[in-house]
Amino acid sequence: MSRERRVVVTGLGVVSSLGNRVEPFWRACLEGRTVVEPIPRAWTRYAPLKSSLWSPLGDWDRPTPLMTRVERKQMDPSSQMALLAAEEALEAAGLETELADRKRNRHRIAACDGERAGVFIGTGVGGIHTLLASASFTFLSEAKKRLAEVAASLRGAAEAGDAADEAAAQLEQVRSMLPTPPVFNTFSVSMTMPNAVSAQLALKFGVKGPTPTFTCACASGTTALGQALRAVREGTCDLALAGGAEYLSDEYGSCFRGFDAVGALVRPAAPMPREAVNRPFDDDRTGFLFAEGGGAVLVLEDLERARARGAPLLAEVRGYGETCDAYSAMVMDPEGRQIVRALELCLADAGVDAGDVDYLNAHGTGTPANDPIECRAVRELFGRRVRVNSTKSLLGHTLGASGAIEAVVTVLSLRDGRTHPSKNVERPIADLAFVTRPEPFPIRHAVSQSFAFGGQNAAVAFSQVGA
Amino acid sequence: MKNLDREDVTRKVQEILAEVLNLAEGRPDPDARLIEDLGAESVDMLSLLLEFEEAFDSEIPDEDLPQFVTVRSIVDYVLKSRTGTARQA
Numbered sequence: 001m002s003r004e005r006r007v008v009v010t011g012l013g014v015v016s017s018l019g020n021r022v023e024p025f026w027r028a029c030l031e032g033r034t035v036v037e038p039i040p041r042a043w044t045r046y047a048p049l050k051s052s053l054w055s056p057l058g059d060w061d062r063p064t065p066l067m068t069r070v071e072r073k074q075m076d077p078s079s080q081m082a083l084l085a086a087e088e089a090l091e092a093a094g095l096e097t098e099l100a101d102r103k104r105n106r107h108r109i110a111a112c113d114g115e116r117a118g119v120f121i122g123t124g125v126g127g128i129h130t131l132l133a134s135a136s137f138t139f140l141s142e143a144k145k146r147l148a149e150v151a152a153s154l155r156g157a158a159e160a161g162d163a164a165d166e167a168a169a170q171l172e173q174v175r176s177m178l179p180t181p182p183v184f185n186t187f188s189v190s191m192t193m194p195n196a197v198s199a200q201l202a203l204k205f206g207v208k209g210p211t212p213t214f215t216c217a218c219a220s221g222t223t224a225l226g227q228a229l230r231a232v233r234e235g236t237c238d239l240a241l242a243g244g245a246e247y248l249s250d251e252y253g254s255c256f257r258g259f260d261a262v263g264a265l266v267r268p269a270a271p272m273p274r275e276a277v278n279r280p281f282d283d284d285r286t287g288f289l290f291a292e293g294g295g296a297v298l299v300l301e302d303l304e305r306a307r308a309r310g311a312p313l314l315a316e317v318r319g320y321g322e323t324c325d326a327y328s329a330m331v332m333d334p335e336g337r338q339i340v341r342a343l344e345l346c347l348a349d350a351g352v353d354a355g356d357v358d359y360l361n362a363h364g365t366g367t368p369a370n371d372p373i374e375c376r377a378v379r380e381l382f383g384r385r386v387r388v389n390s391t392k393s394l395l396g397h398t399l400g401a402s403g404a405i406e407a408v409v410t411v412l413s414l415r416d417g418r419t420h421p422s423k424n425v426e427r428p429i430a431d432l433a434f435v436t437r438p439e440p441f442p443i444r445h446a447v448s449q450s451f452a453f454g455g456q457n458a459a460v461a462f463s464q465v466g467a
Numbered sequence: 468m469k470n471l472d473r474e475d476v477t478r479k480v481q482e483i484l485a486e487v488l489n490l491a492e493g494r495p496d497p498d499a500r501l502i503e504d505l506g507a508e509s510v511d512m513l514s515l516l517l518e519f520e521e522a523f524d525s526e527i528p529d530e531d532l533p534q535f536v537t538v539r540s541i542v543d544y545v546l547k548s549r550t551g552t553a554r555q556a
Contacts, residue, residue, distance in 0.1 A: 070487050070514055103489045103506065183520040186513045 007232045008465055010311040011093025011299035012408050013085035013243075016395055017055045017291060020062060021088060026412050029420035030438040034394045036274040036289065043253030045177055051265035053277055054256065055291040055396035056249075060084075066097075066204055068105055074187040076127035077247035079200040081295030081401075086201050086241050093299040094311055095239075100206055108206035109239070111309060118237035119201045119211040120228035122220025122244035124400030125255070126194030126213075132250040134188040137180045147175045179251045197245045201297075209237040217452035218363070219322075220244050221296070221403025225460050226320030228300050238302050244404035245295035256290055262330065264367055265290050276424055280366035280390035281375065281434060283427035288365040289396030296404035298411070303465070313465040315411045318445070319350025325455035332373050332451060339377040342457040343449065350461035352445045354381050357461075359419060359446040361410045364390025365397055370451070375430035389422035389435040403450040403458065410448040410462050417443055471549070476523075477542045483518045484538065487511060497539045519545070 012022050017035040019025035039054050061080070066087055072080060090097060090109065097107040108114060154160065154168040190196060195213040202211040210231055214223040221244025228242035248255040259265050265287045266277045278289040300317060307313065323342040327333035347354055360382065363374055378388060391406045398405060413419035418440045425434045444467040449459040471479075481494035488505050501507040507515070512532055520527055523545050534544050 068486070068489075070518065073517065074514065102491070105489065182524075183517065183526070186517050 005233050005235060006303040007229050007300050007317045008303045008306050009298050009314045009317060009411050009462070010301050010306050011089040011091070011095065012296070012314065012411060013088030013092065014294070014296045014405060014408050015057075015060050015081040015085050016294040016398070016405060017057050018395060020060045020084065022092065022408065022412070029391070029394055029409060030418070032394065032421045032423050034275050034278065034423060036277060039253065039256060042251070043256060046252050047257045049253070049257065049260050050263065051260050051267050051287065051290070053266055053274060053289065055289050057292040057294065066105070066107065071105065073185070074191065075200055076130045076191045076196060078123060078127060078129070078245040078293065078295065079191070079197045081247065081293065082121060082197045082201060082243065082245035082297060083204060085243060085245070085295045085297040086205070089241065089297045089299045090205075092312070093301075094309070095299065097205060106206060107204060112239050114206040114208040116209060116238040117205070117207045118209040118228065118231055118240045119198045119207050120214070120224040120231065120240055120242040121198040121201065122214040122216065122222070122224035122400050122403060123194055123197055124215065124217045124220050124246055125248070126215070127192035127196050128255060129247045129250055130185065130188055130191040132252070132254055133181050134185060134192070136178075136251065137184050140178045140180050144175050144178055144180065147171050151175070201241055205241070207241070215400070216456040216458065217454050218397065218399050218402055219450040219452035219456045219458040220400035221405070221407065222448060222450035222458040222460055223322060223403070223456065225298065225317070225404065225407050226322060226458055229317045229320050229460070232300050232302055238305055240300040241297050242300050242404070243295065243297035244401040245293075246399045246401040247293035248290070248399065249292045259290060264288060266366065278366055278393055278396060279424040280362075280364035280393045281371050281422060281425050281429055283429055285366040285368060285371060287367050288392065291396035291398045294395065294398040294401040294405055296401060296408045298404070298407060315414045315462045316465045316467070317460065318352060318463045319346045319348070319461040320459070321345025321347070321349060322456065322458045325457065327455055329455070330453055332370050333455070334373055336373045336377040338455070339374065339449070339451065339457050340381055342459050343377070343381050343447065346447065346459035346461050350445075350463070352461055352463065355383070355385065357382055357386050357445045357447055358441070358443045359410070359413055360386045360388045361406045361413075361446065361448040362388050362390050363449055363451045364392050364422065366390070366392065372429055374451070375432060378432060379430060384431060384433055387419070387433045387435050387441060389419055391420070393423035393425070394420065403448065406448045406450070407460060410446050414443050414446055414462055414464055417441065473542060473546060476545050477538070479522055480519075480538055480541050480545065483515065483522060487514045487518055495538055497542070498537055500537050501535060523549070525549070
């Protein structure tokens, strides 16, 4: 196998709060749109939450022959979103799929030997939605039955009066606070496991090469992409479905509460319009905007193979670097040394000088502590020339999906020679070239970077094909 | 849901089997055997369990699965469970 293979992106797919198809999503990004809504009211019944806003997905689903009604019930929303994104990405890449097994509704990629294909997916928390639903059923369903029985017996008691009715009503009120699924899902294990997303894509498309899952919290999607680059470059596979998926909503707001409890979420000090609360790189930033979820998949292929079949050559995936702070499970190392080193490794792998990078899709969460560290690292390595934006300023933070969605944005920016504004950077915290308008500018080389709870740092470099 | 008769239950069971097992021929014959005739595999039995539980609003213990042999035996099980006698079957 050649170790000099070049790797290109030939297809993109996305599911997000700004659209569940790439082109509408990209138009919304260029327009600087965002979706910021109050969190579900029910969540406030379970905890005194500090943050009150999130970015919901809206109507993200769509009919597809790839998923029957029965199959959907056996897949966590994170897997379903990844499958929709993969469907779009394969279609965009001109890779037709065909039915291989009618009974199991299994398909295959017509132009690719399944044994030469791989799936590389990042997810921060895997099927946590399913896990929490299954846990709530296990913990609460018998207790709820008992509450209903006691309430009924109070109402039916011979000496029942107003007091008994009131007590029964209160028990029923408590019961209504304990939502559970109607039945225990017998597929909870295969829906919850972090590798479920990779497994579902492999099953659906008959992918029989490497199908690893990367769980590096907020850097998961970027890590997955970088590892897919290495696998295709080294000849482990010819084609990779690479990306990330996350679904963070649950009946009780448990995921939200976890981030809220550590003060990581947006909490504006003064009243402001909803769409102004999410302010990465701005002096008035207060935390990140929690997103319901999202997913993105990129088709990576060996350049020669892609060229031979006349595939769209959207961008070259040029290099990858990863490091770990080994400083704290939740806090970035203030020195930012390992961020710089991840970028240096990425650029060295890409064979691109820092001074030639035109565009940087930043991690840009909007937390008070992290943004200045990132800015210092960017300034140290790239100076003021590189244009910088935060896709999280539009979408909020989709954790394990974010790196993949931001990679999609980076590829589209290379394709179109312009990118979306970094929303709400009115008083920038650093002297960097933040993108404020979607104006054209030459982009030959671009980098997307992500940093994780856990300390993982990852960066992927993309270039114009032939640059 | 409270007033399903044999015909209703049979139709529902047939619909679920046709959907879960992707049966090209549509609704299976009442005497069709799940494994031998309809090609059900172990993972299909889990799918069916989930679908029947939801459709008939009842919990089906795993140990009752051996009673699910033919379309007719499933219908019998569902009708018995609705009258509280399935566990003794």
